[in-house]
Amino acid sequence: MNEPIILLIIGIIIILILVFLFYPGKGIIARVKRSKNASKKILIEDALKYLYNCEYNQVVCSLNGVAGNLSISADDATDIISKLESLGLVDAKKNELVLTPDGRSYALRIIRVHRLWEKYLADETSISENEWHKKAEEIEHMLTPEQANLLAAQIGNPVFDPHGDPIPSENGELPIKKGKLLTEMQPGEFANIIHIEDEPYAIYSQIIAEGLYPGMQIRMIAVSDKRIKFVANGEECVLSPLIAKNITVGIKKLEKKISENYKTLSSLKVGEQGTILGIAKSLRGQQRRRLMDLGIVPGTKIEAELESVTGDPVAYRVRGTTVALRKQQADRIYLEG
Numbered sequence: 219m220n221e222p223i224i225l226l227i228i229g230i231i232i233i234l235i236l237v238f239l240f241y242p243g244k245g246i247i248a249r250v251k252r253s254k255n256a257s258k259k260i261l262i263e264d265a266l267k268y269l270y271n272c273e274y275n276q277v278v279c280s281l282n283g284v285a286g287n288l289s290i291s292a293d294d295a296t297d298i299i300s301k302l303e304s305l306g307l308v309d310a311k312k313n314e315l316v317l318t319p320d321g322r323s324y325a326l327r328i329i330r331v332h333r334l335w336e337k338y339l340a341d342e343t344s345i346s347e348n349e350w351h352k353k354a355e356e357i358e359h360m361l362t363p364e365q366a367n368l369l370a371a372q373i374g375n376p377v378f379d380p381h382g383d384p385i386p387s388e389n390g391e392l393p394i395k396k397g398k399l400l401t402e403m404q405p406g407e408f409a410n411i412i413h414i415e416d417e418p419y420a421i422y423s424q425i426i427a428e429g430l431y432p433g434m435q436i437r438m439i440a441v442s443d444k445r446i447k448f449v450a451n452g453e454e455c456v457l458s459p460l461i462a463k464n465i466t467v468g469i470k471k472l473e474k475k476i477s478e479n480y481k482t483l484s485s486l487k488v489g490e491q492g493t494i495l496g497i498a499k500s501l502r503g504q505q506r507r508r509l510m511d512l513g514i515v516p517g518t519k520i521e522a523e524l525e526s527v528t529g530d531p532v533a534y535r536v537r538g539t540t541v542a543l544r545k546q547q548a549d550r551i552y553l554e555g
Contacts, residue, residue: 382413498550
C-alpha cells in the first residue's frame with residue numbers, strides 16, 4: 219500500500235475519533251458534561267432535602283452535617299452550599315445553614331416526588347418495601363412538578379406515603395407533625411404506629427424484619443435504657459432504644475378496634491373456622507387486591523382445610539373455593555375474637 223493511501227486512512231480515522239469525541243450534543247465530551255451536570259444537580263437537590271429535614275425536625279444544620287449526609291468531602295460540601303447561596307436557596311449564617319423560602323419550596327417539590335413514588339410502588343406494584351426508598355431516590359430527580367401532579371391524581375392524591383410520612387401538597391403544604399416516639403410510651407399504653415423512619419437503611423431493615431408497619435396496633439410492656447418491649451399482632455417484640463426511636467406512634471380512632479387478644483388467620487387449626495375482621499395495611503397493592511378478589515373481606519367466613527407437609531402453606535376454604543396462603547400472608551389477616 220502506497221504512502222498517500224495510508225495517510226488518507228489515518229486522516230479518516232482521526233476525523234472519526236474527533237467526531238466521536240466532540241459531536242455536538244451526542245459526542246463523548248457532551249455526554250460527560252451532561253453526566254457531571256446531572257450529578258451536581260442531584261447533590262444540590264439532596265442537600266436541599268437534608269436541610270429541609272433538619273428544619274422539620276428542629277435540628278441545627280451545619281456544613282459538616284451536609285458533607286456527612288451526602289458522603290462528600292468538606293470542600294465539595296462548601297462548593298454545593300456556595301452554589302445554593304448564589305441561587306438564593308440557602309442562607310449560610312455563622313453557625314448554621316437555613317433554607318430561604320425559595321429553597322424550602324424547591325426541597326418540598328423533591329420530597330413530594332419521592333413520597334408519591336414510594337406510595338405508587340407500595341400500592342401499584344409488587345416491589346419489596348426494602349426497595350421503595352432506593353427507587354424513589356432515583357426518580358425524585360427526574361419528574362417535573364407537572365408529572366408529579368399527574369402521578370398524584372393517578373393514585374388518588376394520597377396524603378401520606380407508606381412509611382407514614384406526610385406528602386407535600388402541590389402548593390408545598392404539610393400537616394403539623396404529630397405523635398410521639400415509641401420510646402416515650404408508658405407500660406400498659408395502647409397506640410398505633412403512624413410513622414417508620416426509612417433512613418438509615420440498616421435500622422429500617424431491622425424494623426421491617428420485625429414485621430412492623432404503619433397502622434399496626436401495639437401495647438407497651440416495658441421501657442428502659444436497654445430495651446423496649448411491646449406486643450404487636452399478638453407477639454412480643456423487643457427493640458433497642460436506638461432502633462425504637464425511629465418509630466412514631468399515636469392514638470388514632472380505628473374503624474373497628476382490634477382487641478389485645480385478636481386472632482390472625484394463621485392461628486386457625488385444620489377444621490377450625492373464623493370470621494375475617496380485616497387485612498393488615500402492610501399487605502398492599504397486587505397482594506391486597508388478590509386476597510380481596512379471593513373473597514377475603516370483612517365479615518366472610520373462612521376455614522382452615524388442609525395443611526401441607528411442612529405446615530406452610532395452608533389451604534383455606536372461603537366462599538366455596540380453596541385457596542393456599544403462606545404463613546406470612548395469614549399472619550396479616552385478622553379474625554374476629
